[in-house]
Amino acid sequence: MSPFRFPLAIALLISAFPLRAAEVIPPIGAPVCNHVRFYPAPSREQNMVGGKFNGSNVSATEGFHVIAEIKETPRTGEWTDLVFPNNKLYRWLRYDAPPGSHGSLGELEFYSGARKLDGFRYGTIGDLNGRGWRYAFDGDPRTWVEMEDPDGQYAGLDLYEQATARTPKFLPPPGGVDPPLTVELNELTPYATVRYTFDGSIPTATTGEVFKKPFKLDKTTTVVAAAFVEGWAASPPLIGTYLIGDDIKPGLSTLHLGNTLTDITAQFPMYARTAGREHRYRTFTIPNAATNLLWSEHAQGRKREWEVNLKVLSRIDDVTLQPRNFHIEEEAENDRQFIELIRAHTPDVQPWLMVEWVERERGRPSDKGVVPSTEMKKVFPALTWEESMAAMLLYVEDVQKVVAAKDKGEKPVRVLPTSLAMGWIHSQIEHGQFPGAKTTDFYPLLFRDGVHPNPNGAYLVDLTWYAAFYRESPEGKMLPVGTNLTPEQITAMQKLAWDVIQNYPDCGLYEEGKTPVEKPEFSPTARAIKEVTPITLSSATPGAWFRYTLDGTTPTRTNGYVYCGVISVRPGMTVKAVAYKSGMADSEVTDASYIVDAPVTPPRRPAPKLPQ
Incomplete structure (x- = not known):
C-alpha cells in the first residue's frame, strides 16, 4: 500500500485544538502534526479502539491535549492513516493506548502533511517478553509492542528544537x-x-x-x-x-570507557564547571559492549578515535572502565590491558572500575546475585533491587582483586561504587523517605527506560563521580542544570553521593578512628520464621554503614554484602553484620539467627489394643 493511500476504515478524528488569540501562528514549514499512520499488532486490532493521539508543549509526560482518536477497529494487516485538522505546533507527540490494551501496537508514524516527522523516541517502561516501545518505531510491522502493565501505556516523539522557539x-x-x-x-x-x-x-x-x-x-x-x-x-x-x-579551580582530564551507561555522564564536564572547575572529558564507548569488544576495537575498527582521545587529552588524571563480562578473569585481563595502555600515556593515572546499576528486569547474573564471590563461601540470589546492587558491587570487587594481583602501577585500581547511590535512593523512594517523591516514583523520577537514567538519574551518577575524582563533597557546588528536581531533592542527592564515596573505603577518602561505631541491630530480631522475611539493620550511631554475610563468613568493612536498606532472610539463615563509618572504628560483629519455624506435630497416639 502506498504510504498516503487512505483505507476505507479510517477512524474519525477529533476536531483541531484551536489557537488562542494571543498565540503566535507557526511559520510555514513548521512540523505541525495533522496526520498519523499506524499498524496494529496482529490479532489485537480491537485493542486500539479508543487510543488517542496527543500533543503537549509542557513535557513528555504532562500537558497533553487530544488531537485525534481511534474510533473504529483498524483493518488486520494494513496501515491506517488518520488525517485531521490541526494548526497548533506541539513539541511532544504521543500515542496513548487504551486501558487494558498492554500497548498492542505494531508501528507508529507522525506526519505534517506528507512529511514524516522524526525526533527523540520515547515510551513507557516495562515490556513483556522483550516487546518494548522501540518496536513501534523499528519499521517492521511483523514486530509489535506488548507491555507488562495493561494500563497507562504510551509512545511518542520529542521534536525538540524543530517545534520550539530558537535557542538563544x-x-x-x-x-x-x-x-x-x-x-x-x-x-x-x-x-x-x-x-x-x-x-x-x-x-x-x-x-x-x-x-x-x-x-x-x-x-x-x-x-x-x-x-x-x-x-x-x-x-x-x-x-x-x-x-x-x-574563582577558577584546578580541573581534571578524564577518559571513560564503556557503553551507553557510561555515555549518560556526558554532562559531567558541564556540572564540574558549575563547581568552578574546567574539566576535560572524553569517552570511548560502544552500545551494549563489554570491555573485550572495546579492546579489539581500539586497535582495529576505531583505532583513529582512540588515538584522537589520547591526543586531545595530553594528560589523563582519571580513567573509568565499566566491567560487565561475568567471566571475571577475562574482564580483569581486558581492564588491566587498557590500564597499562593508558599508563604508557600518563604513568600516574588513577584507574577506576565503575559499578553500574541494575537493569529493571534484573536478568543478568550480577542482577540475580548468582556470580560467585571470593568474599564469601556462598552467595544467595538477590530478591530485591537493593540486594542486586550489593551483588553487582561484589562482582566488581572481585574483578578489582584479579586486576590488582598483576597490576604494578603507581596508583592502584579503585572501585567507583555508583551502584550504592542507586541502591540507597531506590530504598529511600520506596519507603517514602525521599523528599517530594511517591513510593512508586523511582523509575519515573530517575530513568528514561528500564536501563538508562534520565537527566535526574544522570545527575546522581555525576555527583558520585565528582566526589570521587575531586575528593570533596558536591554539596552546594554542582548545580542541577537540566534536571527537574526540587531544591530538597537536590540537597538529598548531593548528601547521598558524598555519603557513599566518603564511606566506601576503596575510594580513598575513608578515615580511621578510635571511637567504635555502635553495633548493628536487627529488625525484626532473631526468631523463627516460616518464609522469606525482609529485615533491616540500624545502629545507635547516626550515618553508620553496614556489611553483612549470610553464609557464616565474618564481615568486615571491606568484605561481604554492602547493606542498601533490606536483607531477604530465608528460614534457617544466620545474618552476621558489622557497622562502620569514616572517622570511627568498626563495631563488633553481631549476628541474628532466623531458625525454621516448623509446624508443631501433635504427639502420636498409641494404636488402640485389640480386645483379647
Missing part, C-alpha cells in the same frame, strides 16, 4: 575569562521573550529574569537561558558557565 546564543561564549564581563543573548526568535537564571534552574514562562539588555558578571556564574513564544513549547535551555578570575 551567548556572546561571548562561556569559558574562562577575566572580570568584569558583559554577556549578551542574541539570535532570538521574533516575538520571543527570553528569560535567564543564575542558580542552575531552568527558566519557565513565569520564572527567571527577562532579558532586556546585556548583564555584567564579576564572579564564576552558571547562566541558563530559554526563549518563550506564546502557545509554543519553550526552547531547549542554553547552559553556560563563565569561570571568572580567581
Whole structure:
C-alpha cells in the first residue's frame, strides 16, 4: 500500500485544538502534526479502539491535549492513516493506548502533511517478553509492542528544537575569562521573550529574569537561558558557565570507557564547571559492549578515535572502565590491558572500575546475585533491587582483586561504587523517605527506560563521580542544570553521593578512628520464621554503614554484602553484620539467627489394643 493511500476504515478524528488569540501562528514549514499512520499488532486490532493521539508543549509526560482518536477497529494487516485538522505546533507527540490494551501496537508514524516527522523516541517502561516501545518505531510491522502493565501505556516523539522557539546564543561564549564581563543573548526568535537564571534552574514562562539588555558578571556564574513564544513549547535551555578570575579551580582530564551507561555522564564536564572547575572529558564507548569488544576495537575498527582521545587529552588524571563480562578473569585481563595502555600515556593515572546499576528486569547474573564471590563461601540470589546492587558491587570487587594481583602501577585500581547511590535512593523512594517523591516514583523520577537514567538519574551518577575524582563533597557546588528536581531533592542527592564515596573505603577518602561505631541491630530480631522475611539493620550511631554475610563468613568493612536498606532472610539463615563509618572504628560483629519455624506435630497416639 502506498504510504498516503487512505483505507476505507479510517477512524474519525477529533476536531483541531484551536489557537488562542494571543498565540503566535507557526511559520510555514513548521512540523505541525495533522496526520498519523499506524499498524496494529496482529490479532489485537480491537485493542486500539479508543487510543488517542496527543500533543503537549509542557513535557513528555504532562500537558497533553487530544488531537485525534481511534474510533473504529483498524483493518488486520494494513496501515491506517488518520488525517485531521490541526494548526497548533506541539513539541511532544504521543500515542496513548487504551486501558487494558498492554500497548498492542505494531508501528507508529507522525506526519505534517506528507512529511514524516522524526525526533527523540520515547515510551513507557516495562515490556513483556522483550516487546518494548522501540518496536513501534523499528519499521517492521511483523514486530509489535506488548507491555507488562495493561494500563497507562504510551509512545511518542520529542521534536525538540524543530517545534520550539530558537535557542538563544551567548556572546561571548562561556569559558574562562577575566572580570568584569558583559554577556549578551542574541539570535532570538521574533516575538520571543527570553528569560535567564543564575542558580542552575531552568527558566519557565513565569520564572527567571527577562532579558532586556546585556548583564555584567564579576564572579564564576552558571547562566541558563530559554526563549518563550506564546502557545509554543519553550526552547531547549542554553547552559553556560563563565569561570571568572580567581574563582577558577584546578580541573581534571578524564577518559571513560564503556557503553551507553557510561555515555549518560556526558554532562559531567558541564556540572564540574558549575563547581568552578574546567574539566576535560572524553569517552570511548560502544552500545551494549563489554570491555573485550572495546579492546579489539581500539586497535582495529576505531583505532583513529582512540588515538584522537589520547591526543586531545595530553594528560589523563582519571580513567573509568565499566566491567560487565561475568567471566571475571577475562574482564580483569581486558581492564588491566587498557590500564597499562593508558599508563604508557600518563604513568600516574588513577584507574577506576565503575559499578553500574541494575537493569529493571534484573536478568543478568550480577542482577540475580548468582556470580560467585571470593568474599564469601556462598552467595544467595538477590530478591530485591537493593540486594542486586550489593551483588553487582561484589562482582566488581572481585574483578578489582584479579586486576590488582598483576597490576604494578603507581596508583592502584579503585572501585567507583555508583551502584550504592542507586541502591540507597531506590530504598529511600520506596519507603517514602525521599523528599517530594511517591513510593512508586523511582523509575519515573530517575530513568528514561528500564536501563538508562534520565537527566535526574544522570545527575546522581555525576555527583558520585565528582566526589570521587575531586575528593570533596558536591554539596552546594554542582548545580542541577537540566534536571527537574526540587531544591530538597537536590540537597538529598548531593548528601547521598558524598555519603557513599566518603564511606566506601576503596575510594580513598575513608578515615580511621578510635571511637567504635555502635553495633548493628536487627529488625525484626532473631526468631523463627516460616518464609522469606525482609529485615533491616540500624545502629545507635547516626550515618553508620553496614556489611553483612549470610553464609557464616565474618564481615568486615571491606568484605561481604554492602547493606542498601533490606536483607531477604530465608528460614534457617544466620545474618552476621558489622557497622562502620569514616572517622570511627568498626563495631563488633553481631549476628541474628532466623531458625525454621516448623509446624508443631501433635504427639502420636498409641494404636488402640485389640480386645483379647
